[in-house]
Amino acid sequence: MTTTEENQTTPNQHHHRPSWSPALWTVLITASFALCLDALDVSMIGVALPSIGNELGMSNSSLQWIVSGYVLGYGGLLLLGGRAADLLGRKKVFVVSLIVFGTASLVGGLVNDGTLLIASRIVKGVAAAFTAPAAMSIVTTTFAAGPDRNRALSIFAVFGASGYASGLVLSGLLTEIGWRWTFLAPAPVVLAVLIAAVIFFPRDPERERGHFDLVGALTLTGGMLSTVYAIVTAPETGFTVDVWIAAISAVVLISAFFIVEQRVADPLIRLSVLRNGTMVRANIALMALFGSYLSFQTMMSLYLQNGLGWGALVMAMALAPAGLIVAFLSPSVGRLIDRWGTTPLIMGSLASMFVGYVLFLWRGGSPEPNYVADYLPSVILFGLGFALGFSSIISQATGTVGDADQGLASGLVNTSGQVGGALVLAVVTGLIGNAAGSGFAQFQPGLIFVAGVALVGFAVAALPMTRRNSSLTLTTS
Structure with missing residues (x-):
């Protein structure tokens, strides 16, 4: 026996498989490839880190920013990305952010400076924070609730898992050729997804009214970046002025985030859910x-x-x-x-x-x-x-x-x-x-x-x- 708390999924009562038109399949596959690209990026970069460090002369503490910059940009603005898709239009947000994602990937593969590479990764993570929720909301609004949506989300999730799995193998092959190809190779896929989205994604409906909690998003992301900088730098340099500034900034920004969330009309996070x-x-x-x-x-x-x-x-x-x-x-x-x-x-x-x-x-x-x-x-x-x-x-x-x-x-x-x-x-x-x-x-x-x-x-x-x-x-x- 399971409790309501433990068993969150209602068994599918429909035994037939939904029949979808080619147009629906195209929308689903296009949106799913966006998630696949995000997962691919996380798994591909890990294998390439030693080669990047050797060529650009980056230490382990610098290399971790290639990973952390992406996940913090992604995680810090993910809630804002979902809100932007609702307010500005899912297709528009998806297309614009995918262009930024692809451009940042190309820049990362061409730079010869570790700092610029990290900057490109942060930008790429920010772009992913907008593509991922836009893609998911396109799927959930295109397919009706019930067996259609359940099946669509299952396929959507499999693309993410497959992207992560294939990214490990592809990164090994590409890194043997040169680590830059782990950044450059996804560009043609990004272009194909972009063209398909422009052609096949449904037009955005009339936008709902609302506001962005931009201050909340910036204080959360800034607080997390400051926290990571302090944690990584302190063991290497000791508690220098830079570390103290980062630590104090982290406390101030994260505190400001919680204050902002209690006062704005449309917060990123309604703190009541934390109960x-x-x-x-x-x-x-x-x-x-x-x-x-x-x-x-x-x-x-x-x-x-x-x-x-x-x-x-x-x-x-x-x-x-x-x-x-x-x-x-x-x-x-x-x-x-x-x-x-x-x-x-x-x-x-x-x-x-x-x-x-x-x-x-x-x-x-x-x-x-x-x-x-x-x-x-x-x-x-x-x-x-x-x-x-x-x-x-x-x-x-x-x-x-x-x-x-x-x-x-x-x-x-x-x-x-x-x-x-x-x-x-x-x-x-x-x-x-x-x-x-x-x-x-x-x-x-x-x-x-x-x-x-x-x-x-x-x-x-x-x-x-x-x-x-x-x-x-x-x-x-």
Whole structure:
């Protein structure tokens, strides 16, 4: 038996498969490719980091900004992006932001300066913060609620999972040719998606009235950027004036964000939703899931390539089974949620990640590692954990709010995932330092930390089960 809190998905009562016209399929595939590009970007860049660092002379603390800049730009403005799509028109926002996304990708592949590369990544993340919610809202407004929309969203999610999986392999191939191709190669796909969107996306309806919470978006993003800068820089330079300014700015900006959200007419986040314990647990779970694995992938890219001398393609293929498991298992998770509810699946997800990290700590430092014996068990556990966790967390976050708050709940949990990724990676970067990455011992503190993050996420997710068991004990005693 499952509670309302745990089981957020209503089983599909319709047994027929919806029949769609070629026009509907074109809209869905075009929007899905936008999500695929976002996922592709996250997985492709990790494999290329050592090559970028070697060519541009960037330290580990600088390299992490190539990842953090994107996820903070994405996470910090994601809620504003969804609001912009509603107010300015979904098609218009999608097209303009996709142009910016493609341009930033091209610039990133052409620059020869690390600072400019990081700047292009921040811009690209900001653009993704507008393309992703616009694409999803186009799907949800094009397909009617019920079996049509459920099937469309399932296909939409599979494109994201497949993009992440294929990005690992493609990045290995492209990095062997040259890391710049990981930025340049997606450009033709961006162009094709752009042309299809202009031609096939439905015209925007009359816009609703409303206001942008631009101050809220800027204070949140600025606060997160300042926080990450302070966390990354302090271990390297000590508490210099720059670090103190960043730390104070982070406190001021994040405090200002909460003040603004209480006073504006159309806030990015209605703070009252944070009283929803189920939603808060879901947000923490995604921070733990995404934050721990994004940091692990970054560390392993540096260790396997710089420490063990693996080529980019070999390294990508080593992690590829995790992405393939996510791509193939994700479409079936909905049925598991129907049967077991979200809480057991989230607990299983984070437990799987935790065990995977512990196994890697135990076996990963072998002088002559055997991939099948030492690495593959962890990689399989990561794939299972991510596949079970992501859809379950999204279902839990959106399952206890009304229709009017669906966009807010979805945007908030995705924002938490991106921000969690940046914050955990910032701490891990401080822990592993800026050495060349020649030994496994350098990465052990970071691995212990990500295992701890997964364990905390598991403990938070398990709170409803703990309370229920306590209630049963009191009842029977």
